[in-house]
Amino acid sequence: MGDSPAKKSPTLPVPGRRNILITSALPYVNNVPHLGNIIGCVLSADVFARYCRLRSYNTVYICGTDEYGTATETKAMEENCSPKEICDKYHAIHRDIYKWFDISFDEFGRTSTPQQTEVCQSIFQKLMENKWLSENTMQQLYCDTCQRFLADRLVEGTCPTLDCNYESARGDQCEKCGKLLNPTELKDPKCKVCQTTPQIRDTDHLFLELPLLRDKLEEYINSMSVAGAWSQNAIQATYAWLKEGLKPRCITRDLKWGVPVPHEKYKDKVFYVWFDAPIGYISITACYTMDWEKWWKNPENVELYQFMGKDNVPFHTVMFPSTLLGTGEEWTMMKTISVTEYLNYESGKFSKSKGIGVFGNDAKDTRIPPEVWRYYLLTNRPEVSDTLFTWADLQAKLNSELLNNLGNFINRVLSFIAKPPGAGYDYVIPDAPDAESHQLTKSLAEKIGKLVDQYLDAMEKVKLKQGLRTAMSISSEGNAYLQDSQFWKLYKEDPSSCAIVMKTSVGLVYLLASLLEPFMPSFSVEALRQLNIAPETHLSFCDEKGETEKAKKPWDFLPSGHKIGKPEPLFKELKDEDVEFFRMKFAGSQSDRKVKAEAEEKKIAEQLKSTKIREGNAKKQQTKPVGSSKSKASETEISISKLDIRVGMIKKVQKHPDADSLYVEEIDVGEDSTRTVVSGLVKYISLEEMQNRKVCVLCNLKPATMRGIKSHAMVLAASNEDNSKVELVDPPESAVVGERVSFPGYSGEPDGVLNAKSKVWERVQADLHTDAELVACYKDAPFTTSVGVCKVLSIASGAIR
16 A cells, blocks of 8 residues: 555655645544545545655655544444454554555554544643633433443434434434434434433533634635635535534543543543544654654645545534644644545445445455546546446446547557567657657647646646546547547558657557556556556656646657557456446345345355265266266266366466355466366365465366356365365376376376376375355256266266366
8 A cells, every 4th residue: 555655764845845745534443435435535635645746746645544432432342342453453454445446645544543642632731721622511311221421423313303303313413414413412312232211411521612713713714715725515514614603512522432631520531533533634644754743833835635525524624723723833724625525326325334335345356456446436526516336337437438448549559569560660669750740740739738738737726537537538639649640551651650640649658657647556557567667757747847848749758769568458348247246246235245145155055965976987987978867867977088177277366255265266277368267165275375386177167157256167176084174186296287187097088198186195085076155056966986086076967068
């Protein structure tokens, strides 16, 4: 993940340079983030951070998990562990998901640190000294059964808002109508832990006096919202709070899990999570560098950009600024806030609490590459209104925009240059003098120059979707340029013009790899690899280097004589059947999907019980014609000579995204391409043991779909009698990939074939088999044989081709 830069010397502001400090809303640690969370904060901020680095701005991107508060305590109760254990578990989950999405944090930290306590308590002491805090008694719900005051999220009841009446409203906010609530306002409140009705009691708390800070706050908002070009939704949400009238805001809670309040009277309380969470940006920076104040107490030299979803706005434009202003210190205040609306899922809303939608780990498990997910989320970024995620739209964007537009343009250009002499340039970029005098190329360059200016303007204003759309327009212009030039004709009829067109086009490939790096970094790395250019050498668009002007001469980007790498397709088509599979797979909630998966596994296990393994005689079966039957067709015995068993090499293996007991392998069996094979060996053989090894592969089975992935062969394994030990059947070390395999005691194969051997010889006869799911997939009956010391498990009737 992008937190690797933290291992180097930390980046610090440099006087005279543009210093950009970027934060994204700290994702709450009690659940797995869904796509709406990812586009709403970490991904959007990552694109802007990458863009700033592209421009050679001095940039730091800070984020981490928000770990204190009621939701963590509640989750810990649900999972029967401590709040710290919950935080450790989900922090690692978040970190791994963001790493897969190529999020380039300079520091991805957490709020449950000594630095958080130190910074938070220091700010609190300043507010106390400056008399911006007050004490007050408030009424709070108390559960006699649990013997504790109930924090907001530990209470559920009916929303009091007229025409809402949502029956599962939380004590802090109604999820249905969005209204912020106090627990005592709920109708028919219940303790979330024990479901009893709590009583109202008095409790003393500390409050931040927002009304007294109003003048300072409004001065900041009025000036910075203009200077920082705040998004319209941020301005509306902020002024709505001001219009309602600011009220003192409680900053303490009757909890154990949080930053302790350093005050004798309130030592048994902790700070309210919305007081301490934004301070997390500062404390995580303190974890990144001891010189954190050079970023956070340097308003003259540092610009602070903050990214979040619309529900977080008031805490960042009212609460957090008021807190900093109240200290009387010179803090770096937020300049620009970029806010997203909601990304909805198919026919409803994404919901972490209900498990509805596609979550970060789901995206990884689809095997759709991260650059495709990034592209789709960013083209669909809900900047001014809610947008909708649909699988059909993802398919359309991938196939038409990435595959047919961007990928097609790059592949056409590089493939033509790679062609041998007489058909192309043998991988070498041709010389193209007088490119500026070529009218079609000159016209293209003017368009490209304007598009680059538009791209930079959009990105400076944090209009990410517009920036992406503009960059993709360059690809469209490139395709039109290729078509209009008819370069395939020029190669024979006008070689000098063809050279200009191809040198210009390969320059556009380089330009696209650079402009799209903030949006699709792994695409950029691959495109540059195919250009045979190191990733760090992409264009920087640094004003001091005049690189923005260079964009208007794309034929000059790459030198004549430069040898490109091997062209390969950059994107893979998403087919209708894939879309339908994903739509069905992610229908309903995560809990519904889990129940469905468990039911499928139970069904498979029951099918296995009914599978009959019959022993026969090898010679007898050799003479028995295929398709003959003892009593019914399901008991058809098939001659072993029909089995096409070959030596295979496992090139790649990973866990099945949708089944804990299955591996998915890519196996070389001596054909033009590898075969995808699903094997139920997870509980027997480790992932490490499966890597890069030779195996025996039964190749002539009809393909069978295993939990959404089609298997085109079967890996053979051997077990002892009670199946307590299972190992792969190893061909000899000298075996050549693709060779046919026979077994000891069977002589019906042609001369020269290999003898398979197994490490498992605890008994005279070993089972040659795959596991329950795979056997059940091939159904019940037909084929068993004794061959020397092996017996083959039953394979489905008609499964052998």
